[in-house]
Amino acid sequence: MSTEKIISAIEGATVWRANDFADSRIWAREFSREEISEIESATNASRKLPIADISEKTFSLPALGSVLSSVRRQLIDGRGFVLMRGLPVERWSREETARAYWGLGAHIGQPVSQNPEGHLLGHVKDIGGDFHDLNSRGGYRSRAQLPFHTDVGADVVGLLCLRAAKSRGYSSLVSVGAIYNAMREQRPDLVELLAQPIHRDRRGEVPPGRDQHYRAPVFCLHEGRLTTTFVRRFIDTAPRHDGVPALPAKLVEALDLFEEIANDPDLRLDMNFAPGDIQFVNNLTTLHARTDFEDFDDPDRKRHLLRLWLAVTDGWPLPDYYFERFGAISDSGRPAGMAMPGVTPTVPLDVV
Numbered sequence: 001m002s003t004e005k006i007i008s009a010i011e012g013a014t015v016w017r018a019n020d021f022a023d024s025r026i027w028a029r030e031f032s033r034e035e036i037s038e039i040e041s042a043t044n045a046s047r048k049l050p051i052a053d054i055s056e057k058t059f060s061l062p063a064l065g066s067v068l069s070s071v072r073r074q075l076i077d078g079r080g081f082v083l084m085r086g087l088p089v090e091r092w093s094r095e096e097t098a099r100a101y102w103g104l105g106a107h108i109g110q111p112v113s114q115n116p117e118g119h120l121l122g123h124v125k126d127i128g129g130d131f132h133d134l135n136s137r138g139g140y141r142s143r144a145q146l147p148f149h150t151d152v153g154a155d156v157v158g159l160l161c162l163r164a165a166k167s168r169g170y171s172s173l174v175s176v177g178a179i180y181n182a183m184r185e186q187r188p189d190l191v192e193l194l195a196q197p198i199h200r201d202r203r204g205e206v207p208p209g210r211d212q213h214y215r216a217p218v219f220c221l222h223e224g225r226l227t228t229t230f231v232r233r234f235i236d237t238a239p240r241h242d243g244v245p246a247l248p249a250k251l252v253e254a255l256d257l258f259e260e261i262a263n264d265p266d267l268r269l270d271m272n273f274a275p276g277d278i279q280f281v282n283n284l285t286t287l288h289a290r291t292d293f294e295d296f297d298d299p300d301r302k303r304h305l306l307r308l309w310l311a312v313t314d315g316w317p318l319p320d321y322y323f324e325r326f327g328a329i330s331d332s333g334r335p336a337g338m339a340m341p342g343v344t345p346t347v348p349l350d351v352v
Contacts, residue, residue, distance in 0.1 A: 009184060010226050013078045014285045015177035018269045021079070028083040028271075035064045036088060043099045051095075051102050051347045052111075052120060059103030068107035071280065075108065075156055076315055080282030081173050087276040089162055094349050101160045101278070101306055102347070108280060109156050109310030112329070112337030116205050117352075118345040122307035124159065125351055126295055140307075141351075145292040148174060148262040149231045150283050153326050153335040154309035157283045161273035165303035169293030171279060173269045173286055174262045176228040180219055182261045190254035194218040197321065198251070199238040200231075207326060208341055212241045216321040218258065223317045227284040232259065262287060273305070283309075284316065309337050 021027050031039070042059045049058060061068065071082050084104075089097050098121060105111060114122040122140070129141025139146045143165075151157050159171075184191050197215035206212055218230050232255060238244045247255075261267065268289075273279065281288055295302050311334035322335055329336045 009181050010177040012177070014080055014175060014226075014282075015181065016079055016175050017178055017267050018265065021269055024083075024271070027079065027081060028085060031084060031086040035067075036086070038062070038064050039087070039100050039104070042103055043096055046099050046103060051099055052345060054099065054102050054106055056106045059106055061103075061107065065107060068104065072108050072312070075280055075282050076312060080175070080286040082280050083271060084278045084280075085274070085276060087160070087278065089160075089276045097160070097162065098306065098347065098349055101158075101308070104278065105158050105308045105310055108158070109312040109315075110329070110332070110334075112154060112309050112311050112335070113339050113343070113345055114307065114309050115338055116340045116343065118338075118340065118343040119348055119352075120308075120345050121347045121349075122309070123348070123351045124305035124307050125302060127351055143169075143293050143295055143303075146290040147232060148172070148259065148287040148289040150229050150287055151309060152229075152231075153322075153337040154283050155312040155315045155334060156308075156310040157281050157288070158308040158310060159273070159279045160306040160308075161275050161277045162304040162306060163275055163301060164273055165293035166296050166301075167294045168291045169303055170270055170272050170291045172289040172291075173271075173281060174267050174289075176219075176230075176285055176287060177226055178267050179258060179261050179287075180226060182264070182267070183257060186261075187254075187257060190250070190257055191219060193251055193254045194258065195220070198235055199244045200234045200325075201238040201241065202325070203234060203237075205338060213238050213244055214321075214324040216324060218255075220319055220321070222319040225316050227316065227318065227322075228287070229284075229322065230258075230287060262289075284318075311335060311337070 038061055042061055046054050046059060074082060111120045113120060124140045126143040127141050195217050197217050199213050199215055202212055216229055218228055220227050239246050311329055313332045326338050327336050
């Protein structure tokens, strides 16, 4: 396992506080009419292709492509997030919307599987999922509050809002570098603890030949860069498996402080989604969260987001533990999402 001892404060564009982005114009931009027209032309030109075959080359965006290239660099080496607003999802069919979203995402990275069933396009929608189910990641299929976390096996996470909730359902982001720096000032001993490999529960999503659990640190400095993978409940429930010891009291204290700092209003940036908004987030340097929400009774009005997990070919070098969960894409060496042997990837247009 390739890790380096974390000692110094983390610096650079990936380290930010909420006040740095109080002006939303820094991180949010509206698609222009000309850009929408270009997206629609590329979407129409892609109709003969299966959605999964749409690529940056086949989804031509002569003008917007340079904007997305800048967004890509901002995601990889900059603040790690962007909100792009104004896709006319209300007048597009579901297939048109999926094609447009996929095509835009293809200019950022390569879509990878989001579950053992091989879904390359995910649906974040309350269908009665149980946040506390020990054999699933059911939070995204519920209306429950989702604490700060990273997703599994992707460089970048994208969310496109089709319909907003009746109330709440706000998104929050926080810089892991800012959490680290604050924690280092308060309790450097706990920082060192979170830099050690920690047992994680696979929650029933177990590739062939793997154990029900694996190990990875929360803070990892690799080739001079700080990254993270963090889902608190996967750590809390790991001891249910044979061979995994109970969490030491000091580790629980470290995890509690990590979450307390992440939720500090001075660090946490809150935003809301409107239909047609796309949020892209660097899943290695930025944690995301969601408040609970009240939804509409009408099934056709319920909160619904489309999700992409993207592998970025020129992303940061990663230590071995990132590939403990589901491995790497063979041609690029990037996290492969939830690639399972023998499973054919699909692009479902609705919740399945």
